[in-house]
Amino acid sequence: xxxxxxxxxxxxxxxxxxxxxxxxxxxxxxxxxxxxxxxxxxxxxxxxxxxxxxxxxxxxxxxxxxxxxxxxxxxxxxxxxxxxxxxxxxxxxxxxxxxxxxxxxxxxxxxxxxxxxxxxxxxxxxxxxxxxxxxxxxxxxxxxxxxxxxxxxxxxxxxxxxxxxxxxxxxxxxxxxxxxxxxxxxxxxxxxxxxxxxxxxxxxxxxxxxxxxxxxxxxxxxxxxxxxxxxxxxxxxxxxxxxxxxxxxxxxxxxxxxxxxxxxxxxxxxxxxxxxxxxxxxxxxxxxxxxxxxxxxxxxxxxxxxxxxxxxxxxxxxxxxxxxxxxxxxxxxxxxxxxxxxxxxxxxxxxxxxxxxxx
Amino acid sequence: xxxxxxxxxxxxxxxxxxxxxxxxxxxxxxxxxxxxxxxxxxxxxxxxxxxxxxxxxxxxxxxxxxxxxxxxxxxxxxxxxxxxxxxxxxxxxxxxxxxxxxxxxxxxxxxxxxxxxxxxxxxxxxxxxxxxxxxxxxxxxxxxxxxxxxxxxxxxxxxxxxxxxxxxxxxxxxxxxxxxxxxxxxxxxxxxxxxxxxxxxxxxxxxxxxxxxxxxxxxxxxxxxxxxxxxxxxxxxxxxxxxxxxxxxxxxxxxxxxxxxxxxxxxxxxxxxxxxxxxxxxxxxxxxxxxxxxxxxxxxxxxxxxxxxxxxxxxxxxxxxxxxxxxxxxxxxxxxxxxxxxxxxxxxxxxxxxxxxxx
Numbered sequence: 001x002x003x004x005x006x007x008x009x010x011x012x013x014x015x016x017x018x019x020x021x022x023x024x025x026x027x028x029x030x031x032x033x034x035x036x037x038x039x040x041x042x043x044x045x046x047x048x049x050x051x052x053x054x055x056x057x058x059x060x061x062x063x064x065x066x067x068x069x070x071x072x073x074x075x076x077x078x079x080x081x082x083x084x085x086x087x088x089x090x091x092x093x094x095x096x097x098x099x100x101x102x103x104x105x106x107x108x109x110x111x112x113x114x115x116x117x118x119x120x121x122x123x124x125x126x127x128x129x130x131x132x133x134x135x136x137x138x139x140x141x142x143x144x145x146x147x148x149x150x151x152x153x154x155x156x157x158x159x160x161x162x163x164x165x166x167x168x169x170x171x172x173x174x175x176x177x178x179x180x181x182x183x184x185x186x187x188x189x190x191x192x193x194x195x196x197x198x199x200x201x202x203x204x205x206x207x208x209x210x211x212x213x214x215x216x217x218x219x220x221x222x223x224x225x226x227x228x229x230x231x232x233x234x235x236x237x238x239x240x241x242x243x244x245x246x247x248x249x250x251x252x253x254x255x256x257x258x259x260x261x262x263x264x265x266x267x268x269x270x271x272x273x274x275x276x277x278x279x280x281x282x283x284x285x286x287x288x289x290x291x292x293x294x295x296x297x298x299x300x301x302x303x304x305x306x307x308x309x310x311x312x313x314x315x316x317x318x319x320x321x322x323x324x325x326x327x328x329x330x331x332x333x334x335x336x337x338x339x340x341x342x343x344x345x346x347x348x349x350x351x352x353x354x355x356x357x358x359x
Numbered sequence: 360x361x362x363x364x365x366x367x368x369x370x371x372x373x374x375x376x377x378x379x380x381x382x383x384x385x386x387x388x389x390x391x392x393x394x395x396x397x398x399x400x401x402x403x404x405x406x407x408x409x410x411x412x413x414x415x416x417x418x419x420x421x422x423x424x425x426x427x428x429x430x431x432x433x434x435x436x437x438x439x440x441x442x443x444x445x446x447x448x449x450x451x452x453x454x455x456x457x458x459x460x461x462x463x464x465x466x467x468x469x470x471x472x473x474x475x476x477x478x479x480x481x482x483x484x485x486x487x488x489x490x491x492x493x494x495x496x497x498x499x500x501x502x503x504x505x506x507x508x509x510x511x512x513x514x515x516x517x518x519x520x521x522x523x524x525x526x527x528x529x530x531x532x533x534x535x536x537x538x539x540x541x542x543x544x545x546x547x548x549x550x551x552x553x554x555x556x557x558x559x560x561x562x563x564x565x566x567x568x569x570x571x572x573x574x575x576x577x578x579x580x581x582x583x584x585x586x587x588x589x590x591x592x593x594x595x596x597x598x599x600x601x602x603x604x605x606x607x608x609x610x611x612x613x614x615x616x617x618x619x620x621x622x623x624x625x626x627x628x629x630x631x632x633x634x635x636x637x638x639x640x641x642x643x644x645x646x647x648x649x650x651x652x653x654x655x656x657x658x659x660x661x662x663x664x665x666x667x668x669x670x671x672x673x674x675x676x677x678x679x680x681x682x683x684x685x686x687x688x689x690x691x692x693x694x695x696x697x698x699x700x701x702x703x704x705x706x707x708x709x710x711x712x713x714x715x716x717x718x
Contacts, residue, residue, distance in 0.1 A: 002586035004536050004560055009455045014596030017419050034414045043409055046606070050402055054610075055393045055572040060376050084443055087599040095479075096368045120454075120597040177363050201363055213414040216605035227361035237373030238479040240446040246575035247405070247606045251413075 008120065015116040018319055027335070027342055030317040032155075032184070032294050034213040034269070035335040038251070039261040042214070045254035046247050058246045060237070065249050068256040069221055073193050078226040081233060082252075084243040086183055086207035086220030089232070090149075091117055092239070093203060093222065096231040097177035098123045102146030107136060109326055111155050111181060130157075134288055134296075138165040142172035149179040153188050156321060156331040158290035160188045163195065170199045177228065179203045186211030186266050187273070188291035193223050200225040210293055211266050212255045219244065219252040269293050273334045279344060283351065294333045296326075302354060304328045307347075314346040367479065374475040377678050386694070386701055389676040391514075391543070391653050393572035393628070394694040397610070398620040401573070404613035405606050417605045419596070424608050427615040428580055432552050437585040440592065441611075443602040445542055445566035445579025448591070449508075450476055451598070452562060452581065455590040456536035457482045461505030466495060468685055470514050470540060489516075493647055493655075497524040501531035508538040512547050515680060515690040517649035519547045522554065529558045536587065538562045545570030545625050546632070547650035552582050559584040569652055570625050571614045578603065578611040628652050632693045638703060642710065653692045655685075661713060663687045666706075673705040 001010060018031035066077040083089040094117040098104050101124070106114045108127035118125045128140045134157045141148045148169060153160045170178045180192045182204055193204050203224040209215035222232060236243060244252070255262070277295060280287045285297040298304060308320035308330060319331040334340070360369060377390035425436040442448040453476040457463050460483070465473045467486035477484045487499045493516045500507045507528060512519045529537045539551045541563055551563050562583040568574035581591060595602060603611070614621070636646050636654055644656040657663060667679035667689060678690040693699065 002559075002590065003534065004456060004587060005590045006454065006456055006458050009590040009593055012593050012597040014593050015600060016596075017416070017600040020416055020418055028415070031416055033416065036414065038413050042413070046409060047406065050405060054397050054401070054575040055395065056387070057376070057379055057390055057392060057568070057574040058577070059379055084604075085599055085601060087601070091598045095365065097363060097365055099365050116597045120594070175362065200361075209416070215416040216413040218417070218601055218604040228363060231361065231364045231368040234368050234371050234373050235479070237375075238371040238475045239450045240444055241374060241376040242444060242446070242577060245443075245577040245604065245607055248604055 008122075011122075012120050013116060015113045019317060021317060025315055027316045027339055029333040029335055029339070029343060030319045030331075031215075032210060032292070032333045033215045034210055034265065034293065035339055036213050036265045036268070038213040038217075039255055039258040041254040041258045041261070042251045045250045049246055049250035052246070054246060058242050058244060058249055060241045062244055062249055065219075065244070065253045065256070068253045072256055072259070073223065075193070075196070075223060079196060079223050079229060081222040081229045081236075082244060083220050083222075083236065085209065085218040086181070086205050087113060088243060089205050089220040089222050090179070090181065091120075092232050092235045093177075093179055093205065094118070094121050094123060096235045097179070097203070097228070098147050100124075103144070104146040104149065105141055105144045106149045107154060109134070109154070109157060109323075111151050112321075114149055134159050136161045136165070138168050139172075141169045144173055144176055147176040147178065148173055149181060151181040151183060152192065153184045153290070153292045155184065155292070156294070156296055156319065156326065156329075158184075158288055158292040158294055158296045160289075160291035163190055163192060166192050167195065170195070170202050173201065175201075177201050177203055179205060182206045183210055184292035184294075186262075187270055187293045196224050200227065203228050208252055208255055212262065213265065214251065214255055217248050217251050219248055269334050272337055272340060276332075276334060276340050283347070294331055296329050296331050298329045302351060304330050307350065310350045311346060314350065316343055316346050367481075370481075371479050372475060374472045378676060380676060384674055386675045386698055388692040388694055388698070388702060389678040389690075390574075391569060391651070391692045392574045393569055393624065393652065394698055395572050395624045395627070397572040398614055398617040400613040400617045400620070401610045404609045408605055408609035411605070413605060417601050417603060417608055419600045421603055421608055424578075424603070424612045424615070427612045431615055431618070432582065434552070434555070434582060438555060438582050438588060440581040440588045440595075441603060442579050442581075442595065444568065444577040445540070445564050446472060447602060448564050448579040448581050449538070449540065450479075451591050451594045452536075452538055452564065453477070453480050453482060455594045456538070456562070456587070457506050459483075462503070463505040463508065464500055464503045465508045466513060468493070468513070468516060468682075470510050473508055493518050495520045495524070497527050498531075500528045503532055503535055506535040506537065507532055508540060510540040510542060511551065512543045512649070512651045514543065514651070515653070515655055515678065515685070515688075517543075517647055517651040517653055517655045519648075519650035522549055522551060525551050526554060529554070529561050532560065534560075536560050536562055538564060541565045542569055543651035543653075545621075546629055546652045555583050559586065562587050567611055567614055571621065572624065573610065573614055576607050576610050578607055628693050631696055631699060635691075635693060635699050642706070653690055655688050655690050657688045661710060663689050666709065669709045670705060673709065675702055675705050
């Protein structure tokens with residue numbers, strides 16, 4: 001800490017992302033990336049854009065990408081805001097809709113970036129305890145003082161909240177903005193995007209990092225009433241006129257337009273998830289009902305932290321959170337079938353050698 | 360304005376960037392982009408990266424690019440912070456070093472994003488009047504309450520401040536951070552980067568948008584004492600873990616390494632600038648002594664706003680600011696020799712037809 005740091009810099013408690021390993025033989029099941037490459041049309045579109053004008057600024061309004069997203073979701077481009085990953089979109093949303101003197105609410109077990117944003121912007125918050133089965137108690141979010149944010153499906157639990165419950169939360173916060181962070185929604189049953197034309201206080205945030213296989217390109221977006229979108233634009237235009245580069249705009253637009261590839265890869269991941277869950281249960285894991293591209297699982301006997309360490313030692317990265325109530329769970333990203341077979345091979349070796357050593 | 364907007368969203372006065380026209384026959388001399396394409400190595404490096412893992416997150420610490428920049432400038436990578444364009448880097452710097460209760464200082468005629476950041480983050484400010492010749496009065500920046508920021512060369516004036524004056528400003532703000540925004544420094548005589556090992560309160564910000572021909576890729580960076588860099592990292596990690604995408608990291612690194620191409624294109628622009636200034640003077644323009652890739656010029660007879668409009672009507676975009684003291688000036692980006700010949704052709708047609716109509 002230095003005398004030159006602002007009070008803001010001093011009070012922040014930065015987010016710690018999952019490990020990014022460059023070792024070629026590591027199996028990365030720790031940051032919920034998509035195991036499939038992006039659509040071939042994405043690569044093509046970026047190559048074409050490369051031949052154009054990288055020396056000129058990109059569009060500050062990014063109409064092309066906003067229109068593609070809107071078209072896909074039967075919205076108008078006035079309902080769509082785009083940013084440099086959904087983390088940036090969420091940061092702008094905290095600035096645009098939450099106040100330094102009004103407590104917001106989010107789940108106590110949730111995306112751990114929410115308290116980080118709150119500390120950064122000096123926004124007070126209340127953490128809402130989940131039910132014992134890790135479902136969200138909708139009524140605990142009613143009548144919030146400063147607004148509400150939660151992921152759906154929730155992270156790191158993978159548990160999905162039905163739209164009826166979301167409607168109730170939105171209706172019971174008539175003067176506050178409710179942000180539904182749908183990073184994993186494309187692996188779940190239904191998005192809250194269908195509700196935004198009915199509620200002027202609902203903001204839905206999505207990302208291309210998971211279902212569109214574009215974590216490396218940094219594209220997130222928010223959908224809501226045009227007045228909410230305008231507030232995000234005001235914040236962004238007071239922060240950085242051009243948050244998306246030319247290649248991301250071109251690639252993102254191509255990704256949105258390739259619906260067939262998107263459906264094929266997301267369906268494949270959902271299938272793999274289902275057999276992974278089945279096989280985890282056979283091995284004595286309790287697995288939460290997942291609607292995401294990851295599962296959240298706890299073994300009846302083997303401590304999660306030990307498994308995390310031993311999997312890491314055998315070249316498989318999963319995620320473990322040293323946090324009350326979930327410290328005996330592992331969050332495991334769904335890879336390809338081959339990835340998951342390799343995962344089970346290593347897992348079985350670990351469990352077998354533990355059994356052998358205790359007999 | 361909506362009842363859902365935060366006080367922050369309400370009070371912001373967003374920055375308005377120069378027009379981005381997609382019309383193919385427009386000559387864009389209005390946003391200080393480089394007329395030359397980026398180094399061929401940049402395109403190659405991006406194509407290679409495209410074959411790798413766009414489905415995986417980029418490095419959150421961006422070591423590869425930071426090391427390349429540090430190597431170029433005889434610094435350690437601990438002295439270097441990178442971000443999504445220098446606008447983002449400046450936004451983070453406002454959060455990291457300036458306080459909501461201490462007045463910062465910047466020039467009254469300067470980059471018009473500074474008051475926008477200040478409004479966004481609620482930081483009070485004093486605008487320092489320039490000297491009558493548009494030079495910066497160094498001593499007016501001494502003993503600031505909350506810190507200092509200014510561009511060097513200044514924008515939109517193009518005027519350069521000598522390092523001796525910068526040293527005095529830094530030494531006379533021993534408890535505050537002084538930010539020198541060097542967006543255009545590669546077209547000028549000497550960077551303040553050479554001073555950062557001597558002063559722990561100096562932050563120097565640069566960009567790849569101008570001299571590296573990469574406005575479309577969004578890469579900016581800051582250099583300073585490691586404790587200043589750590590504060591920027593804390594803010595960034597509380598805002599967005601991955602601000603640079605994989606393609607920008609690959610392309611930016613290649614750009615930094617191609618010193619020969621960089622020198623060749625920047626030298627060419629400086630040569631073009633010198634003959635443009637000469638030719639402007641021949642046509643009755645007063646031109647400030649430019650050390651940037653643009654000039655700031657005022658005609659003895661023709662109002663700047665009229666010239667701006669008529670140039671626009673003939674397909675040449677330059678920039679005009681409707682602001683006291685500079686409203687009779689045009690800011691004109693230096694393009695290729697061919698671009699500038701075309702500019703003079705159109706300018707001469709306009710001036711000739713005006714003369715004809717007044718006789």
